[in-house]
Amino acid sequence: MSCHPTAGNHPDAAGACRTLDANTQWGRDTFAPVAPDSVCTLVYGGPATARVTGTWAGRPVDAAYDRANGCEIGRWDRMVPLLPDLAPPA
Secondary structure, eight states: BBTTTTTSOOOTHHHHHHHHHHOOOSSOOTTTTOHHHHOOOOOOOSSSSEEEEEETTTTTEEEEEEOSSHHHHHHHHHTTTSSSOOOOOO
């Protein structure tokens, strides 16, 4: 998948690109892991894992995602639809 222009075989490439644009801020790593000293809820979001690799904003990306706790679930959910929407139905 690529953005600007949008291309590739992602099922929602345009939505994924919009999500990446919305989560990109100057001086911040869009794909940064949860800080080690974070206080996270002990909620398990399931066994799903994902890896994002490539280049974004001119920088290499190699980011791992899981749903092991509330912080990781939030980090994953911020990247939907780049990552699959695994939130339980409302």
